[in-house]
Amino acid sequence: MRAPSSDLPITLKDVSVVAGGASIVDRLTFEIAPGAPTILIGPNGAGKTTLIRLAMGLVAPSSGRIDWAGSEAPRGERLAMVFQRPVMLRRSAGANVAYALRDRGLDRRRRSERVSDLLRRVGLAGFERHPARRLSGGEQQRLALARALARDPEILFLDEPTASLDPASTKAVEDIVGGIAKSGIKVVMATHDLGQARRLGGEIVFLVHGRVVERAPAERFFRSPDKPESASFLRGDLII
Amino acid sequence: MPDGASALQLVLGGDPTLYSIVRLSLIVSLSAAALAAVIGMPLGAYLALVRFPGRAFIVVLLNACMGLPPVVVGLAVYLLLSRSGPLGFLGILFTPKAMILAQSLLVLPIIAALTRQTVEDLWIEYRDELTAMRVGALRRVVTLLWDARFSLVTTLLAGFGRAAAEVGTVMIVGGNIEGFTRTMTTTIALETSKGDLPLAVGLGLILISIIVAVNALAWGARRLGEIRAG
Numbered sequence: 329m330r331a332p333s334s335d336l337p338i339t340l341k342d343v344s345v346v347a348g349g350a351s352i353v354d355r356l357t358f359e360i361a362p363g364a365p366t367i368l369i370g371p372n373g374a375g376k377t378t379l380i381r382l383a384m385g386l387v388a389p390s391s392g393r394i395d396w397a398g399s400e401a402p403r404g405e406r407l408a409m410v411f412q413r414p415v416m417l418r419r420s421a422g423a424n425v426a427y428a429l430r431d432r433g434l435d436r437r438r439r440s441e442r443v444s445d446l447l448r449r450v451g452l453a454g455f456e457r458h459p460a461r462r463l464s465g466g467e468q469q470r471l472a473l474a475r476a477l478a479r480d481p482e483i484l485f486l487d488e489p490t491a492s493l494d495p496a497s498t499k500a501v502e503d504i505v506g507g508i509a510k511s512g513i514k515v516v517m518a519t520h521d522l523g524q525a526r527r528l529g530g531e532i533v534f535l536v537h538g539r540v541v542e543r544a545p546a547e548r549f550f551r552s553p554d555k556p557e558s559a560s561f562l563r564g565d566l567i568i
Numbered sequence: 569m570p571d572g573a574s575a576l577q578l579v580l581g582g583d584p585t586l587y588s589i590v591r592l593s594l595i596v597s598l599s600a601a602a603l604a605a606v607i608g609m610p611l612g613a614y615l616a617l618v619r620f621p622g623r624a625f626i627v628v629l630l631n632a633c634m635g636l637p638p639v640v641v642g643l644a645v646y647l648l649l650s651r652s653g654p655l656g657f658l659g660i661l662f663t664p665k666a667m668i669l670a671q672s673l674l675v676l677p678i679i680a681a682l683t684r685q686t687v688e689d690l691w692i693e694y695r696d697e698l699t700a701m702r703v704g705a706l707r708r709v710v711t712l713l714w715d716a717r718f719s720l721v722t723t724l725l726a727g728f729g730r731a732a733a734e735v736g737t738v739m740i741v742g743g744n745i746e747g748f749t750r751t752m753t754t755t756i757a758l759e760t761s762k763g764d765l766p767l768a769v770g771l772g773l774i775l776i777s778i779i780v781a782v783n784a785l786a787w788g789a790r791r792l793g794e795i796r797a798g
Contacts (some may be wrong), residue, residue, distance in 0.1 A: 382734070386699055415693055418715040418797045427711075428701060459797055542623040 333403045334482060336416045336514065338383050345378055345538070345565040354538040355392070360483070362364030364530020365505075365515040367546065369463050371567045375538035376518035380485045381517065384409050408481035412488040412557065414472035421447065421463065421471050424454030428478035441480040446474040466497025472506055484508060486517035490524065502527060522562065526550050534558050536567055571583065574766030579773060582769055590774055596738065597731040601679075604727055609720065610784045612683025614710045616691055627684065633677030633702045642740030647672040649741065655764075660744040665750070670737040675727040682723040688696030718790045718797075725786050729779060737767040 338360040345353040353375045360366060362381055368376040381387040382394060385402040386409075396402040417424050425443045434442060446454055450470040455463070460471060469489055476484055486505065490498040496523075506529060509515045519525055524567030525532055534557070542549065542558045553559045561567055578586055614628060647653050648668075649661040660666045690712050698708055713720065736754035742749035744758060750770045759768040 384700060386696065407700075407702075411696060411700075415697040417694075417711070418718075420797075430707075475701075520683045532618075 333405060334481060335399075335402050335404070335407055337397065338402075339395050339481075340379075340382060340389075340431060342393075343382060343389040343533035345375075345387065352538055353382065353389070353467070356539060358533075358540060360514065360516060362514050365509045366516060366531050366533060367525045367529040368516070368518040368533050368535060369520070369525050369561075370535035370541075372520075373537075377487050378528045378533070380487050380518055384485055384516075385406070392519045396456065406480060406482040407485070408476035408479045408483070409467070409485040409487070410476050410489050412500065414461070414468060414492050416468055416471065419460060420456065420558070421458050421460045423462045424471060425474050425478050427532045428475045432478075432480070435527060442478070446477055447471075449507075450474045450476065453498060457522075461492065464497070466490055466493050466500060467492060469501055469505065470504060473501070473508075478507070481513055483514040483516065486515065488518050488520060491519040491520065498524070522550075536561075542564055575769035577772060578766055578770040583770075586770060588747065589750055589752055590635065590753050590778075592664065592749070593719045593753070594778070596667045596671060596751060597728060597785055599668045600649065600675055600731045600734050601724060601728040601781075603672040604675040604679050605724055607672075608679030608727075609683045609713055609723075610709060611715055612680040612685075612688045614682045615680070616687035617668050617712070619706070627681075630677050630681045632686070636674060636677065638674055638734050638736035639675045639740065642737035645673065645737070648698065650666060661741060662745060662749060664742070664749060666741040666750060667738045670730045670741045671734060674734060674737055675731050679723055679727045683713075683716075683720060684725060686723065688717045690716050717746055718794055721786050721790050725783055727784065732775065732779060749764075 333488055340356055340358040343353060343356045343358075344351065352373075356375070357419075358379070368379060370376055371535060378387060379442050382389060384407055385396070385404060386392075387442065392401075394407060417427060417534060419427075422440075422443045426439055426495045428441055429439050432439075443456060444453070447455055450473050452463075452467060452470055452474065455467075455471075455507065465472060472489075489505075490501050493501065504526060505515060505517065509528070509530075517528065529549075530548040532542075532544055532546050533540055534542045534549070534553075534555075535546075544554065549558065550562065557567060615623065615630070646661065647664065649653045649658065649666055651661075656686050691708075694712065694715070698711065703711065714733055729758070733753065735757055738744075738749070738751055739754050739757070742751070742754065743772070744750050744754040750758075756768045756771050756775075759771075
């Protein structure tokens with residue numbers, strides 16, 4: 329059951345964010361439209377997380393304008409986000425997913441079925457009654473994905489979801505994210521991991537100092553980046 | 569220790585006077601703690617989550633009210649409920665209802681202030697997640713109170729402990745009427761002044777036992793809950 333309202337495309341026009349006198353995002357113009365996954369890469373402090381928060385409507389710009397499908401405020405019903413360190417509610421894994429389903433207008437039986445479906449989708453079948461906070465880091469991240477999917481999103485923001493995971497957990501999360509993207513949900517993900525960006529990326533957005541340096545299809549970006557900063561970053565040089 | 573032996577005889581012998589006093593004390597203190605919780609927990613959560621002009625003043629005032637002198641609360645409630653007072657028409661002065669009301673007012677700031685602190689701390693942890701999920705204000709309050717439930721048990725215990733150990737307020741608004749508004753603490757005060765120590769010592773033992781038992785039960789429930797909920 330899909331809600332009719334949409335927040336896509338999300339358009340940022342000349343957006344800046346200044347915090348504590350420091351410029352986090354600098355006159356950024358950017359559009360997020362339906363399609364292949366958008367992967368945000370860049371050094372620490374590039375503004376990846378802030379860009380995601382701006383698009384989610386969690387942070388207000390200091391200047392500039394954002395609109396969500398032409399509206400000044402997001403409807404938000406179908407925007408979902410997974411944080412680098414997701415916070416699990418102090419209840420079972422199933423109850424965490426059910427919490428996000430509460431507004432979906434499902435009766436108890438259908439909600440329970442949906443919870444089981446979502447947990448199965450992220451490889452946590454049978455974990456319904458397991459305390460969420462006792463899951464491993466990788467399992468918690470997958471549970472956070474199930475909770476985000478419970479919102480039936482049209483766009484899913486992921487803020488470095490595998491930053492503190494081991495390779496096996498990272499692969500599990502990447503497989504789920506790949507499946508989500510194939511199902512038609514727009515994925516916007518920030519990552520430090522260039523290999524991951526190459527594996528998942530439909531398009532790459534390379535950010536430095538709160539500005540987009542280059543935006544290109546992943547294959548082309550990694551093969552022959554247009555900008556010297558991009559090439560330097562791909563070589564592993566420090567970007568200061 | 570002849571007084572101690574007599575006190576134990578009273579306690580173990582099931583003295584009806586003694587147990588009617590214990591029953592009334594429990595009814596008054598538990599009702600007061602429950603009433604204060606029903607009002608104080610949502611109030612504390614509201615103060616934790618909502619920003620408005622004058623909030624800091626209210627928070628400071630609430631924290632200061634945790635140390636309210638019981639006799640002052642008793643006097644205020646007495647003036648409210650006395651025949652010429654604004655609530656005199658209720659006709660509940662010198663009844664257990666007045667004692668519950670007075671103790672609730674005494675306990676309310678403790679529960680509200682401790683709830684505010686607990687919920688505010690949890691909100692720092694949950695803010696991004698609940699905001700991203702577009703959780704509305706009322707549901708945030710319910711979610712935070714539920715997820716802070718194990719910490720809030722301690723808050724409830726603090727409130728119950730304050731009510732159960734309190735003597736000045738119930739003495740003023742209850743009148744310490746034998747068989748009607750006499751509680752453990754007022755009886756202990758009265759019997760000690762009369763020199764009837766066995767009853768006072770017996771009630772003291774029961775009071776301490778009740779508080780220890782309630783705390784032990786709450787601790788056990790909290791541990792069990794934490795294990796189950798993670």
